[in-house]
Amino acid sequence: MxxxxxxxxxxxxRSKTLLFEYFKKLGIRILYFIVYLAIFIAILLYxxxxxxxxxxxxxKIQFPWHSDPKSYLVPYNQTFGDYNILxxxxxxxxxxxxxxxxxxxxxxxxxxxxxxxxxxxxxTVEGGLAAMKYVEENYAGxxxxxxxxxxxxxxxxxxFLNINETVPVVSPKPTDNDLKxxxxxxxxxxxxxxxxxxxxxxxxxxxxxxxKLVDHPTKxxxxxxxxxxxxxxxxxxxxxxxxxxVKNHTSQLVAVAGSDTHYPNNDFSYTxxxxxxxxxxxIMERLKPSATTQENVSFLLEPAGMRNxxxxxxxSAYYKYTPLMALSSYFENFYTxxxxxxxxxxxxxxxxxxxxxxEMFGWLDILxxxxx
Numbered sequence: 001m002x003x004x005x006x007x008x009x010x011x012x013x014r015s016k017t018l019l020f021e022y023f024k025k026l027g028i029r030i031l032y033f034i035v036y037l038a039i040f041i042a043i044l045l046y047x048x049x050x051x052x053x054x055x056x057x058x059x060k061i062q063f064p065w066h067s068d069p070k071s072y073l074v075p076y077n078q079t080f081g082d083y084n085i086l087x088x089x090x091x092x093x094x095x096x097x098x099x100x101x102x103x104x105x106x107x108x109x110x111x112x113x114x115x116x117x118x119x120x121x122x123x124t125v126e127g128g129l130a131a132m133k134y135v136e137e138n139y140a141g142x143x144x145x146x147x148x149x150x151x152x153x154x155x156x157x158x159x160f161l162n163i164n165e166t167v168p169v170v171s172p173k174p175t176d177n178d179l180k181x182x183x184x185x186x187x188x189x190x191x192x193x194x195x196x197x198x199x200x201x202x203x204x205x206x207x208x209x210x211x212k213l214v215d216h217p218t219k220x221x222x223x224x225x226x227x228x229x230x231x232x233x234x235x236x237x238x239x240x241x242x243x244x245x246v247k248n249h250t251s252q253l254v255a256v257a258g259s260d261t262h263y264p265n266n267d268f269s270y271t272x273x274x275x276x277x278x279x280x281x282x283i284m285e286r287l288k289p290s291a292t293t294q295e296n297v298s299f300l301l302e303p304a305g306m307r308n309x310x311x312x313x314x315x316s317a318y319y320k321y322t323p324l325m326a327l328s329s330y331f332e333n334f335y336t337x338x339x340x341x342x343x344x345x346x347x348x349x350x351x352x353x354x355x356x357x358x359e360m361f362g363w364l365d366i367l368x369x370x371x372x
Contacts, residue, residue, distance in 0.1 A: 090258025
């Protein structure tokens with residue numbers, strides 16, 4: 001009896017099987033590659049949120065000059081008389097989101113020609129108190145520090161000048177009554193309340209089609225609530241409508257100029273006045289709104305900024321982490337993460353949203369360009 005041999009698969013069938021196995025293994029490898037790449041990208045993006053470092057070493061910055069703005073700038077109202085105070089009413093240090101320590105902020109202010117400065121860190125007076133101590137130990141009689149804070153939320157930014165105690169911000173979006181309570185508390189502490197950069201607060205937030213600070217109180221409301229003045233110059237922006245509002249209420253409001261310093265940079269403006277004594281008390285008395293406020297206080301403005309700008313060296317962390325951060329930044333191009341305006345209460349004033357740029361996930365556009 002003959003034994004039947006098993007029929008061998010045909011050449012074509014064998015080829016199909018081998019081809020199938022090849023593409024199956026290739027698909028698995030591609031899948032592994034995609035998974036590993038996704039994990040790698042996730043780790044990169046996670047590290048970028050966790051690795052916080054300064055690119056520049058602001059502790060080593062120097063200000064080897066002394067500007068004299070009085071020698072070449074003319075007061076906004078040109079009939080303004082002599083003055084001996086050049087005041088910055090708005091500045092920040094490392095106690096909030098500033099990059100300079102209170103000491104470095106003071107050194108920059110002196111170099112740029114200020115002899116008085118209000119240190120107004122977000123949500124705290126500690127930076128102002130530290131700046132006062134630094135001046136007492138190093139520059140007594142050369143510059144006056146007015147401690148204060150910037151009351152910051154999703155409705156308004158206000159400077160409370162000449163207070164020694166932090167006024168708490170109870171909510172990212174306080175009610176009208178909350179704001180009135182805060183204003184009254186600043187007054188109880190002996191401070192003045194200055195509403196900051198309305199022009200910025202009402203600027204539309206990109207990607208949301210709403211103002212940066214939604215439901216900002218009107219100037220009329222703020223006047224009724226008892227604020228003492230408005231910042232009509234912030235950095236190199238002159239807010240003419242707000243200045244005109246102050247001019248129409250000269251017995252109730254004062255107009256001031258502030259640098260809003262966060263980094264070593266150009267200073268653009270100075271609040272100026274004449275005082276009999278070179279003291280904090282004399283400056284605060286001059287700032288109080290009265291029938292003659294606009295005759296007592298004016299400001300200098302140089303839109304191009306001061307003639308000298310300091311630069312800081314790179315930190316060692318910059319050289320260590322920047323290549324990694326640059327690589328993670330590449331993958332961030334595939335999406336846009338929008339958070340809106342920061343509330344300084346750990347949240348944002350607009351809802352967060354992510355826009356995925358799906359067009360970037362293929363190479364068809366590049367191939368089309370090459371083909372063309």
